[in-house]
Amino acid sequence: MQIAEITNQGLRRAYSLLIPADAIAARVDARLAEVSKTIKMPGFRPGKVPPNLVKKMHGPALRGEALQAALNDGVNKVIADHGLRPATQPQVDVDGELPDDGDARFTVSLEILPTIEDVKIDDLALEKLVVPADDAAMDSALARLAESAQRTEPAPAKHKAKLGDTVIIDFEGKVDGVAFDGGKGEGMRVKLGSGQLIPGFEDQLVGAKANEQRTISVTFPADYGAANLAGKPASFEITVTGVEVPAETVIDDEFAKGFGIDSLDALKEILKDQLDAELGGLSRTYLKRKLLDTLAARHDFDVPETMVDAEFEQIWQTLEAEAAREADPAAAKAEIEAEREDYRRIAVRRVRLGLLLSEIGQRNGITVSQAEMNRLIGQEAARYAPAEQQKVVKFFQENAMAAMQLRAPLYEDKVVDFLIEKAVITERAVTRAELEAAIESDDETPTGHVHGPGCGHDHDHDHAPAKPAKKAAAKKVKAEAPAAEAAPAKEAPAKKAPAKKAAAAEASAESAAAAPAKPKKAAKKAD
Structure with a gap:
């Protein structure tokens, strides 16, 4: 096997690799001896097929196997002999035509990882910003928790729903006068002002009373998840079956017990x-x-x-x-x-x-x-x-x-x-x-x-x-956004189970049923 460097520029390297015909033939013969022991052919007992007949029938495949093995060894030898640290998988190209017999010539190209001569990690000086978890932070946390766990109670008779109230509705939506899949539902709870539904929907429920019927006109956003609805005007026939108002929340031991905590x-x-x-x-x-x-x-x-x-x-x-x-x-x-x-x-x-x-x-x-x-x-x-x-x-x-x-x-x-x-x-x-x-x-x-x-x-x-x-x-x-490896991992052969519900201290979001929920944007997470 002959190896010669042909490119050495920056982090790029290239080498010519010649695999002699006799080396390939020796590998073919060795592989031939292996397969002849187990190959089956009509008219011959297992292991008794003449090697020359096996070679006649399977010679090209055996040469391909031998050449691939020799090439793998050659690439490994290039890396070992020159002390290379490949950045990614080396690229191998055939020089000219790959002969049925005779020498095989290749070019091995790759980039190597840089040698970092001077790592400067001494005399590092950094400022750390710290936030004490004081009483004000605790009060804010309790207030957020109380808001997330807000209970509701039936509103007084003839109460008109306002922002922060919850209305319970039955609905049926239509586009161009035709009902669409997923546009009908019953008993859906909507907290007015929550923004859980498409723009304009919740606004038109403000002032509604229990047992009232309304027709709401909205336009689905252009980026709505259902392509057949995106950007289209729609009308919804609404029946308000109930209105609920926020119940007073007292932050005390009973409040804590609602989360399974003693005090x-x-x-x-x-x-x-x-x-x-x-x-x-x-x-x-x-x-x-x-x-x-x-x-x-x-x-x-x-x-x-x-x-x-x-x-x-x-x-x-x-x-x-x-x-x-x-x-x-x-x-x-x-x-x-x-x-x-x-x-x-x-x-x-x-x-x-x-x-x-x-x-x-x-x-x-x-x-x-x-x-x-x-x-x-x-x-x-x-x-x-x-x-x-x-x-x-x-x-x-x-x-x-x-x-x-x-x-x-x-x-x-x-x-x-x-x-x-x-x-x-x-x-x-x-x-x-x-x-x-x-x-x-x-x-x-x-x-x-x-x-x-x-x-x-x-x-x-x-x-x-x-x-x-x-x-x-x-x-x-x-x-x-993160830096990624050049060769991504294969996808794991399993589907994830539904995410577990949050801890008791976190209230779950209200179900949107089949309503025209606002499409969710991809979440941005801090680095």
């Missing part, structure tokens, strides 16, 4: 823990972003274009999907097209930061243990129906890339924790509103994600860019 003090302890965790998470989000900003400012090195292409493609596909759901898809698409180069630069930054975090982790012996991986796999399996959980566990055990992607968020957190431990941290007390505003304004700065050997997809940051309808929104979104 108000015990409820406050639970809420305090939740507040501490929530506010701590916000503080960490801001601190982590400032850490990544600092690392990005200190390091500048070439990154593999193939990795950038894969990262950009993931970002772009998500943005295009969001644009397609806008009221004016063409305008939304034009806006993101105008910012294509901005998104490309973001992809470059994410890949660079990811490679840097991976390098820092490797240099400092940061690992994810098997016990931690088992816990991660168990947590992922728990999201599926019980009958599917073992399949999910097996999937991650047998798919290295999927396991790497599951592992990546924990690995990244460990690297970030290591760097934060090294940094000089100064704390500044702020209000929750100030912290959220700081994160909001910082959303223009894109984050990184661990890339490189042993790293995978970042679930922590994997959030779809939100609608690019406004410049500010688009910039915010750029900061939230």
Whole structure:
């Protein structure tokens, strides 16, 4: 086997690979000896078919197997002999025609991971914004909880429904005088002012009384989920079967018992823990972003274009999907097209930061243990129906890339924790509103994600860019989308079970039945 380097430019490498005819023939003969022992052919006992006859019938297939095996060995030898760290799967091209016999010539092309000579992680200085969970925060949390658990009671006779009241309705909708699927329902509860229904629907129920009939005229939004209704005017025949008003909520021990908690003090302890965790998470989000900003400012090195292409493609596909759901898809698409180069630069930054975090982790012996991986796999399996959980566990055990992607968020957190431990941290007390505003304004700065050997997809940051309808929104979104591995994991062979209901302390949303519910936008999650 002959190997010669033909390209060495930046991170790009290319090698000519010649596999001699005699080496291929030797592999064919070895494979022929194997299959001749088991192959069946009419007129011969198993294992007694003459090798020359087997070769005559199966020679091309055997040569193909032998050539593929030799090629795999050759690519591995190229990587080993030159000490390469491939960024993505090497590309192999045949030089000329592939002969039926004789030497085989190939070109092996690849990009390698950069060598980061100077990792600058000393003298890190960061500011951490902290929000104390004080009495005011506790009062706000209790008020939100009381609002979410708001009970209602029948309104007095002849009471006219107002915003905040709940009306119970039977309805039938028609478009162009014809009833449509899903447009009829009974006993639907609608909290006026909640915005759960399409624009104009709830407004026309204000002032309604029990046992009243009304005709409501609305127009379905252009981006409504049902294509046959999107943008069309409709009328609904409404019968108001009841009106309910909010009941007074007293926040006391009885209130706490409604959530299965013994006392108000015990409820406050639970809420305090939740507040501490929530506010701590916000503080960490801001601190982590400032850490990544600092690392990005200190390091500048070439990154593999193939990795950038894969990262950009993931970002772009998500943005295009969001644009397609806008009221004016063409305008939304034009806006993101105008910012294509901005998104490309973001992809470059994410890949660079990811490679840097991976390098820092490797240099400092940061690992994810098997016990931690088992816990991660168990947590992922728990999201599926019980009958599917073992399949999910097996999937991650047998798919290295999927396991790497599951592992990546924990690995990244460990690297970030290591760097934060090294940094000089100064704390500044702020209000929750100030912290959220700081994160909001910082959303223009894109984050990184661990890339490189042993790293995978970042679930922590994997959030779809939100609608690019406004410049500010688009910039915010750029900061939230994650860096992705060039080779995505295969889809797990199981369907997720329906999400479990929230804890008792969270009230479930009222059912919209078959009513003209407002279409939901893709949720934007903080980085």
